Amino acid sequence: MSAELLDGKKIAGEIRADVAADVASFVADGGAKPCLAAVLVGEDPASQVYVRNKNRACEKAGIEGRTHRLDASTSQGELIDLVGQLNDDATVNGILVQLPLPKDGNGGAGFDEREVLDTVDPLKDVDAFSPVNVGLLMQGRPRFLPCTPHGIVQLLHRTGHSVAGKNVVVVGRSDIVGKPMAMMLAQKDGSCGRDVANATVTLAHSRTADLGAVCRTADCLIAAVGIPQMIKADMIKPGAIVVDVGINRVGSKLVGDVDFEAAKEVAGAITPVPGGVGPLTIAMLLHNTLMAAKLQR
Numbered sequence: 041m042s043a044e045l046l047d048g049k050k051i052a053g054e055i056r057a058d059v060a061a062d063v064a065s066f067v068a069d070g071g072a073k074p075c076l077a078a079v080l081v082g083e084d085p086a087s088q089v090y091v092r093n094k095n096r097a098c099e100k101a102g103i104e105g106r107t108h109r110l111d112a113s114t115s116q117g118e119l120i121d122l123v124g125q126l127n128d129d130a131t132v133n134g135i136l137v138q139l140p141l142p143k144d145g146n147g148g149a150g151f152d153e154r155e156v157l158d159t160v161d162p163l164k165d166v167d168a169f170s171p172v173n174v175g176l177l178m179q180g181r182p183r184f185l186p187c188t189p190h191g192i193v194q195l196l197h198r199t200g201h202s203v204a205g206k207n208v209v210v211v212g213r214s215d216i217v218g219k220p221m222a223m224m225l226a227q228k229d230g231s232c233g234r235d236v237a238n239a240t241v242t243l244a245h246s247r248t249a250d251l252g253a254v255c256r257t258a259d260c261l262i263a264a265v266g267i268p269q270m271i272k273a274d275m276i277k278p279g280a281i282v283v284d285v286g287i288n289r290v291g292s293k294l295v296g297d298v299d300f301e302a303a304k305e306v307a308g309a310i311t312p313v314p315g316g317v318g319p320l321t322i323a324m325l326l327h328n329t330l331m332a333a334k335l336q337r
């Protein structure tokens with residue numbers, strides 16, 4: 041293998057240890073134990089695993105993880121009411137509504153996800169999905185940063201990879217990953233300073249013409265698409281940093297959006313799947329929960 045392996049799991053471990061130490065001093069200083077409340081609607085097995093993993097990570101960091109389980113038959117109104125109660129509950133610092141909400145929920149009509157997320161108090165919005173927090177990020181004065189792109193910024197920073205003045209191509213324009221990722225790397229001063237900001241960013245998507253040619257301009261290529269191994273080695277500029285956000289189940293295996301085996305022979309640095317971006321997302325969620333507790337104190 042020629043590329044440097046960007047070990048997200050190791051860096052996430054470092055961040056989690058930092059958060060745990062910070063939580064301990066926050067509590068020693070008279071702060072209440074931070075609390076993250078997760079709302080889980082329905083029985084989706086992947087969502088159940090995510091919430092269980094988040095609770096475990098909370099516990100290890102000295103954060104209380106609570107889970108509110110609702111039946112898929114719950115109505116939009118009942119779900120909104122629960123979020124409202126968590127907003128008003130002073131013992132809850134962070135609120136996380138596990139997505140996706142079941143398609144057959146709300147009496148079969150499906151949930152209005154946007155309305156649910158918009159109900160979360162912006163000061164408890166540890167996922168950074170509320171319009172207030174998205175707006176603050178757009179304006180370059182963020183409060184909470186969305187966990188997955190923030191994890192990628194931390195990964196680049198902590199492995200010493202600057203993107204300042206370089207071409208970054210982000211493939212995928214979701215509100216959760218692609219869009220905020222592009223915005224964060226284009227800022228003048230990013231959360232880790234100017235080295236992991238000031239990039240010239242291209243945001244590619246399913247309507248991008250000649251995606252391969254666009255990707256080959258990237259000094260740093262970030263794939264957040266959700267199609268197994270769609271980024272091939274010939275779409276990568278030799279020596280580029282490749283960050284693979286994708287988590288796709290193929291048979292019994294988890295694979296990314298990048299054809300890792302071939303890509304690692306061309307890239308300068310690359311994240312694996314699993315063990316790359318995934319663990320960082322949880323680490324940044326813990327970071328945001330502690331930050332919420334500090335803001336609310």
Ligand SMILES: NC(=O)c1ccc[n+]([C@@H]2O[C@H](COP(=O)([O-])OP(=O)(O)OC[C@H]3O[C@@H](n4cnc5c(N)ncnc54)[C@H](OP(=O)(O)O)[C@@H]3O)[C@@H](O)[C@H]2O)c1
Binds near residue numbers: 211244247251287
């Ligand atoms: N590691 C983590 O912690 C983490 C966190 C979140 C998500 N993920 C994973 O990351 C992947 C993306 O998640 P997401 O929530 O951002 O997905 P999403 O909401 O489904 O968005 C996918 C994006 O990819 C674009 N796209 C689809 N087909 C394409 C193609 N052929 N060429 C170029 N672009 C294409 C779509 O374009 P249009 O907008 O034009 O439709 C869309 O913008 C998934 O595998 C997900 O499981 C991982």
